[in-house]
Amino acid sequence: MKKIAKLVRHHPARTSGHQRQASLISAAASLFATNGFRGTTTKQIALAAGVSEALLFKHFPTKHALYTALLSEKADYSGLQEAVEEAAAKREDKRLFMLLANYRIRKGADPILFRLLLFSALEGHEMSDMFFRQQYRVFHDLLAGYIRQRIDEGAYRPLDPLLAARAFFGVIVHHRLLHDILGFPMHLTHEATVEEYVSLFMNGLIRQ
Amino acid sequence: MKKIAKLVRHHPARTSGHQRQASLISAAASLFATNGFRGTTTKQIALAAGVSEALLFKHFPTKHALYTALLSEKADYSGLQEAVEEAAAKREDKRLFMLLANYRIRKGADPILFRLLLFSALEGHEMSDMFFRQQYRVFHDLLAGYIRQRIDEGAYRPLDPLLAARAFFGVIVHHRLLHDILGFPMHLTHEATVEEYVSLFMNGLIRQ
């Protein structure tokens, strides 16, 4: 009798340390993304992950450490970089821009990451700098470099390459800002939107 | 003797209600802008305004009410709208774009407002919607309407007007994001930057 009661009572079959850590991080991700670092309590995270608050602190010494772990895990742009570099090598201008734009605007693009990034930038988390300077700026410099090259080759007008690259990312980032953060509805399909942005960037507004 | 002592002791000459309210709002503005709503305490605000916390709550029933008062006071785009409409009526395309871009990028542009807006958008404050839908969207629709008109007149290529307007604002907003929030240095002067962005937007990247 005693034994059975014992077995039945708490019996969710202990989870491994790594799994727990992962589930805590994923629970934290969506909470931090929606409410920010300061707007999220460790109690909420523990609850969302289905464990006690005490266990959270067994895995991460502080709330801050959990946040840092989360941010460094989320940063992953591999795959895109190679595709972009290939398109650049082949001078496939339009494909290059489409790749970059599509990566962020495409249907499955993770709005959580975008919100996390913005929050961390605004709240001034130290990981934010790392995030932007390492990951984001890779594409920044990559694109600026490519534009510079194409200007030298005479294919593009002699604009400032860095500003041109920033302008392009601006269009994309702003789109996500309106769509993911402010909740503006899409008014064309994802594909058509990307196409339109790229066309505008490459050819300008004025009828030539 | 007695009289003098009385006069000298607490003597900062009582401030009027309106002045106090204004100084509280201005103190709150910079604190909310740097730390967000949740990251700012009423104690900090009171301290920055040089009064007791209790007085703050005499002027604003809740922290939230102060935030709302602040946001609705900060929203003021008058002046620009008329100038833009005038340029539009005269079909001074470049001047119109320069006006819009300059308004946000110019040297004195208030970074506090931009941060406040972003924070309120991320934190999901109800004023945020009002802010964006009323103020921000005015220019959105204004510009989109103008672009549509110019397309009809055959001056612009037949692009989607709304997306084109968004793209333009995207460039500007992104510039401020990099500069005001992430702390990226300006690499050209304000004037040259604006000029470059407008030129890119109007003429495109590709040498025609």
Next chain:
DNA sequence: TACTTTGGTGAGTGCTTGCTCACCATCCAT
């Protein structure tokens, strides 16, 4: 079987938060 390690918790701790309340001080009108 016994023992160490690891997963897991309830019940706190001290501190900070938004907010209140009783009270004082100064102005202005009568």
Next chain:
DNA sequence: ATGGATGGTGAGCAAGCACTCACCAAAGTA
């Protein structure tokens, strides 16, 4: 002068916060 309105405060409250601690339970291991 005097009384009501208005500007202003110190002390404190209940709730919530990040974080801790003593302790239990289930595995692996000898």
